[in-house]
Amino acid sequence: MAFAAKHYPGAFPLSSPRLLRREILLVLNQDHDAFSASRHRRRFSLLQSSPTPSLCLISFSCRTHGVAQQCTQMRTLRELCHGRVPESILTRAEEVGYVTPTDVQEQSLPILLSGQDCVLHAQTGSGKTLAYLLAVFSAIDVARSTVQAIIIVPTRELGMQVTKVARMLSAKPKGAAEKSQKECSIMTLLDGGMLTRQKSWLKAEPPHIIIATVESLCRMIDRNLLKLQSITILVIDEFDYIFGSTRQVSLLRKLLTSYSSSTARQTVLASASIPQHNRFLHDCVQQKWTKRDVVHVHVHPVEPMPPQLHHKFLICTRKERLQVLLQLLDRDNPKSAIIFVSEQSEKSKKAGHIPSTTLVYEFLKDSYYGELDVLVLEQDMNFNARATSFSEARHKGFLLVSTDIASRGFDLPQTTHIYNFDLPKTAIDYLHRAGRTGRNPLSKEICTVTTFITQEERFVLQKFENELMFQCEELSLM
Numbered sequence: 001m002a003f004a005a006k007h008y009p010g011a012f013p014l015s016s017p018r019l020l021r022r023e024i025l026l027v028l029n030q031d032h033d034a035f036s037a038s039r040h041r042r043r044f045s046l047l048q049s050s051p052t053p054s055l056c057l058i059s060f061s062c063r064t065h066g067v068a069q070q071c072t073q074m075r076t077l078r079e080l081c082h083g084r085v086p087e088s089i090l091t092r093a094e095e096v097g098y099v100t101p102t103d104v105q106e107q108s109l110p111i112l113l114s115g116q117d118c119v120l121h122a123q124t125g126s127g128k129t130l131a132y133l134l135a136v137f138s139a140i141d142v143a144r145s146t147v148q149a150i151i152i153v154p155t156r157e158l159g160m161q162v163t164k165v166a167r168m169l170s171a172k173p174k175g176a177a178e179k180s181q182k183e184c185s186i187m188t189l190l191d192g193g194m195l196t197r198q199k200s201w202l203k204a205e206p207p208h209i210i211i212a213t214v215e216s217l218c219r220m221i222d223r224n225l226l227k228l229q230s231i232t233i234l235v236i237d238e239f240d241y242i243f244g245s246t247r248q249v250s251l252l253r254k255l256l257t258s259y260s261s262s263t264a265r266q267t268v269l270a271s272a273s274i275p276q277h278n279r280f281l282h283d284c285v286q287q288k289w290t291k292r293d294v295v296h297v298h299v300h301p302v303e304p305m306p307p308q309l310h311h312k313f314l315i316c317t318r319k320e321r322l323q324v325l326l327q328l329l330d331r332d333n334p335k336s337a338i339i340f341v342s343e344q345s346e347k348s349k350k351a352g353h354i355p356s357t358t359l360v361y362e363f364l365k366d367s368y369y370g371e372l373d374v375l376v377l378e379q380d381m382n383f384n385a386r387a388t389s390f391s392e393a394r395h396k397g398f399l400l401v402s403t404d405i406a407s408r409g410f411d412l413p414q415t416t417h418i419y420n421f422d423l424p425k426t427a428i429d430y431l432h433r434a435g436r437t438g439r440n441p442l443s444k445e446i447c448t449v450t451t452f453i454t455q456e457e458r459f460v461l462q463k464f465e466n467e468l469m470f471q472c473e474e475l476s477l478m
């Protein structure tokens with residue numbers, strides 16, 4: 001029997017007599033690795049010194065509900081979702097390797113599957129996508145031929161990725177009877193496409209789930225091809241990014257306001273970063289974007305970055321950067337890497353300058369003789385070129401030169417190194433760029449984030465370190 005206490009950070013000072021009142025029971029076994037966050041083990045050192053270390057039964061009390069240390073058995077994903085998520089989806093999840101829940105899945109699934117509104121707030125690469133997709137599949141009735149779930153994403157690439165995971169889960173499990181059950185149908189409505197095929201599809205036989213960027217979705221709603229009344233669950237992934245985008249925020253607000261009039265609705269918001277989250281949650285309730293009992297699942301609040309990331313910086317002049325990058329690639333020998341550069345300013349575009357992405361990409365094409373494919377991704381590339389870069393990166397080892405367009409939600413688990421060729425604008429941008437590596441939530445493999453700065457930029461990076469609570473080690477190239 002493996003038992004573990006669910007821990008809520010900071011809520012559990014065992015030594016504090018002030019907390020004594022309500023009886024709770026804590027059951028532990030010797031397998032202390034069951035505690036995924038090692039920093040909480042200290043709190044349980046008391047238990048380790050117990051005379052019967054293999055199984056300690058401790059009874060004590062707590063005063064507030066805020067210190068609710070629930071004692072629950074460590075459960076598998078199947079057990080967490082049993083009876084709520086269709087059996088075929090759970091079998092598929094196991095087939096693709098999703099057996100043990102990650103922290104965010106363990107904490108959020110009971111809430112999501114009970115139909116409550118939820119704000120999922122957890123580190124990059126922690127498995128938020130699977131958590132909300134399981135909630136979506138639990139809310140769908142495949143027998144009804146109507147759109148029942150919408151997942152909003154900020155970029156086309158993230159839309160393609162979420163669609164891939166959703167389709168992987170909704171595919172027939174191995175050995176299932178050919179005509180066992182009607183399949184869940186999924187449509188993507190992503191910016192840049194013609195959307196002609198989707199229009200006819202929506203009219204002829206509406207899909208069960210739509211994965212969309214805000215603009216494309218609103219276009220369909222404006223043309224009366226889609227109605228929000230039948231929607232039972234709305235998910236907004238990377239919602240803080242959409243709220244921060246001047247192009248998308250007004251459309252999103254309008255959409256949330258009209259969705260709030262639906263009676264049977266569930267709203268799920270997901271991100272690794274929510275600036276001023278208390279204020280944001282208050283606004284959500286005030287504006288009726290979520291119901292009053294919305295739950296904020298905040299995993300690892302004191303450690304916003306995944307612990308398996310090593311952060312380094314290197315001071316060099318702008319002119320030296322390309323050569324330094326080449327030397328680093330040679331030394332680090334990454335399995336795959338993303339090189340983030342700044343987006344070209346409007347002023348620079350008007351002046352006809354070559355964008356940094358092109359400069360770095362062409363330099364690497366000419367000078368890098370390693371085994372990885374050199375790819376490029378930026379906002380201004382056309383639909384097909386972007387799709388090609390994205391799918392090529394999925395299948396081989398790559399060096400992807402990109403602007404921040406690749407910094408949100410991209411899940412390329414083979415990425416072992418991130419290079420910030422240009423310093424990100426904000427700490428949040430740093431967090432999301434860094435989060436493109438170290439994306440196996442159940443692994444402790446170390447991945448590296450290296451930032452190139454000038455001497456004058458050192459204080460900016462230091463500010464990010466303070467804000468995100470990580471330490472950056474200085475590198476020197478001999």
Ligand SMILES: Nc1ncnc2c1ncn2[C@@H]1O[C@H](COP(=O)(O)OP(=O)(O)OP(=O)(O)O)[C@@H](O)[C@H]1O
Nearest residue numbers: 098100101102124125126127128129130272409411
């Ligand atoms: N239960 C699980 N077991 C094994 N792997 C998992 C599990 N859940 C998710 N993963 C894997 O973890 C990786 C990261 O998951 P996901 O993309 O959902 O992260 P995220 O929290 O949405 O990150 P971000 O905030 O960067 O978008 C993916 O490669 C996914 O396949």
